[in-house]
Amino acid sequence: EDQVTQSPEALRLQEGESSSLNCSYTVSGLRGLFWYRQDPGKGPEFLFTLYSAGEEKEKERLKATLTKKESFLHITAPKPEDSATYLCAVKAPGGYQKVTFGIGTKLQVIP
Amino acid sequence: DVKVTQSSRYLVKRTGEKVFLECVQDMDHENMFWYRQDPGLGLRLIYFSYDVKMKEKGDIPEGYSVSREKKERFSLILESASTNQTSMYLCATALGITSTDTQYFGPGTRLTVL
Numbered sequence A: 001e002d003q004v005t006q007s008p009e010a011l012r013l014q015e016g017e018s019s020s021l022n023c024s025y026t027v028s029g030l031r032g033l034f035w036y037r038q039d040p041g042k043g044p045e046f047l048f049t050l051y052s053a054g055e056e057k058e059k060e061r062l063k064a065t066l067t068k069k070e071s072f073l074h075i076t077a078p079k080p081e082d083s084a085t086y087l088c089a090v091k092a093p094g095g096y097q098k099v100t101f102g103i104g105t106k107l108q109v110i111p
Numbered sequence B: 001d002v003k004v005t006q007s008s009r010y011l012v013k014r015t016g017e018k019v020f021l022e023c024v025q026d027m028d029h030e031n032m033f034w035y036r037q038d039p040g041l042g043l044r045l046i047y048f049s050y051d052v053k054m055k056e057k058g059d060i061p062e063g064y065s066v067s068r069e070k071k072e073r074f075s076l077i078l079e080s081a082s083t084n085q086t087s088m089y090l091c092a093t094a095l096g097i098t099s100t101d102t103q104y105f106g107p108g109t110r111l112t113v114l
Helices: none
Strands: A003-007 A010-014 A019-026 A032-038 A045-050 A056-059 A062-066 A070-075 A084-091 A099-101 A105-110 B004-006 B010-013 B019-025 B031-038 B042-051 B054-057 B064-070 B073-078 B087-094 B109-113
Touching (some): A032 A070, A099 B042, B004 B087, B010 B019, B019 B087, B019 B109
Antiparallel strands (some): A032 A045, B019 B073, B031 B087, B042 B054, B064 B073, B087 B109
């Protein structure tokens, strides 16, 4: 069974204090790993898709990386507006677009 | 940009009522999905549709049905709402049948069943 584990569950950072969120996965034949941002009471907002080990993608203060077993979301010099829950998801081969989501990491950035 | 809208942001219903949640997308995506999101459980797939009038069960279809009469519209139906269906419901779309396609989400409907 495909599994996605995100750590830590919650993270509190001072503004400007860089850190990383982890997403560990077990899936046979990864077809894609996705990062989303979710604000309270809203739907997930797509950030990145990574397809193969070694791939990296960046957007503003966020950088996502992928290995064969895990992905990291690096946040450089975060601002309070980066506060949100960050979700990781993996897609496996299958008859339909089977996507398994992690529970997320709740990030709080304090001014 | 992909635009996915859901009919209501908040909904309060009584046990036993029939509930309709509607999702509309404007990007001509083939695939549409309904998830529910609960604290500590993450997102779980209820149903998905890969074409008009076509549907497939997800991981937790019990107590739900769906309808897709037009490509842009996907409805989730709770035939007889129960308190354990209180949840955040999220609609998503994806471009085609390629297994690498990204899913894009709507704003969500917070449903409370009393």
